[in-house]
Amino acid sequence: MAINISKQWLPRIKVLVHLTALYPLINLYYAAIKDQLGGDPVEAVIHFTGIGALNLLLIGLLLTPVAQRFHMGFLIQFRRMIGLYAFVYALCHMLNFLFFEVQLNLQLFVDEVFERPYITVGMTAFLLLIALAATSTKKLRQKMKGRWQRLHNVIYFIVLLVVIHFYWSVKSDIVEPLTYATLFFILMAFRYKKLRRWKDKLLSRR
């Protein structure tokens, strides 16, 4: 079964994706500035952007298996956009923490990043995500050739870190983080051939 769409639809879908990704973010900050985000707008914007980034990362990981299974090649064209929006949400998440949670107290920010393992893990994921976002242009992709794919495979590790970061950050309510972890492992299971290949390569090197 192959599902294809005519070329003229692609730009329209892209516009729709842009709006879908941006609208909640604009709405969120509007409500946060107007004090319409409940008792603690700071917690609200941190959680919303964090969960939003994780949702987008998982959607990004879903595109390839769906494209392969249903022969929907056009989906591949959305990976970069979704990945970049995941980065935007992650950037907002980090900036929310810096501006609104620790309120530009840089000493506290640095202390928290290094002293709190769950923040260390989250920050590691974010720094890696910067590397992917920075090399996401077509030009760099062509220039880097094989190394580009190797670098961008780091996305699996990033999402793993994000799932751990989420699990580690909650007080006792682990159902939601575990749901996300499960989804991540299902998405990785679609890639078992790739993972097995890496494992074989790793073992043969020894």
Add this chain to the structure above:
Amino acid sequence: MLIKSVAPGDCKEFEVTDERVYLNRREIIKKLGFVGVGSLLASSSATAGISDLFSASPTPAVFQQRALQFDAAEKFSETLTPEAKVTGHNNFYEFGIEKQQPAELSQGFKVDPWALKISGEVENPLTLGYDELYSSFPLDERIYRLRCVEAWSMVVPWIGFSLADLVKRARPTSRAKYLAFETLYDPAQMPGQKSRRLGGGIDYPYVEGLRIDEAMNPLALMSVGLYGKTLPPQNGAPIRLVVPWKYGFKSIKSIVGIKFVEKQPATTWNLLAAREYGFYANVNPAVDHPRWSQASERRITSGGIFTQNRIPTLPFNGYGEQVAGLYAGMNLKKYY
């Protein structure tokens, strides 16, 4: 007849956010979650968490609070947290783990009839019924800082009576060293007790404890109201503890039992993660939570995201003068 007495210097009403504003907030949150359903990418792109898909819809009816008669508090130097935030931002996992859930899922909660049973090592065991919660002791207004273990804080005008008065009436025996408190267990009314997902994986009923000398401290309050009215369910109706020099989780809500005991009682968060939550749980900027700093806190008042204040956390939440003596000679890093 109920007469609400208000002192001239009183500031109870001055910052109350209109209920419509508060309800409007819920609409906005709903809209945020609703964006783009119906398109493949949209259905989960940036909505709130996955489990929101399974959330029960909020109960439309609003719990009816009554005005209370009480001695109004002196003016307090710090800005009060607006009523809408005090009643809209709650940790009460019996009604859901998210901060807005208790206000949404508790409005049908039945508080009358109620029975608060005082038992154990006392000469005068007693049970207070619903009306007796308000009539057994004179009610005072007390404006206290509330410091959550999650490093945010509020300033709340509570109404209630001293726990010490209740203790005296129960006449503890010489064997009574601690008080063990218990929240109502009623899964039919408290969805968090029925569902592990809503209730955050806590074993219910919620239990807390105090040393008897802590309970006798005049600051320890049995609260039956806030902002001039009876407590709404999300704040622990009809009666809750308020121990302002300890982290908020010590201030147990919707209490049905206080038992005087000889041994230190089990407490819910301590059972769940002893390394993170101690029995004493005194507010202490020098002892961090293993996963975040306790040196400062975000004070929740009115205003949007750009007007949030981070302020230093004070030892014993600023009540050291009144309570530090209770812990003389104790290593507070060990007994956190």
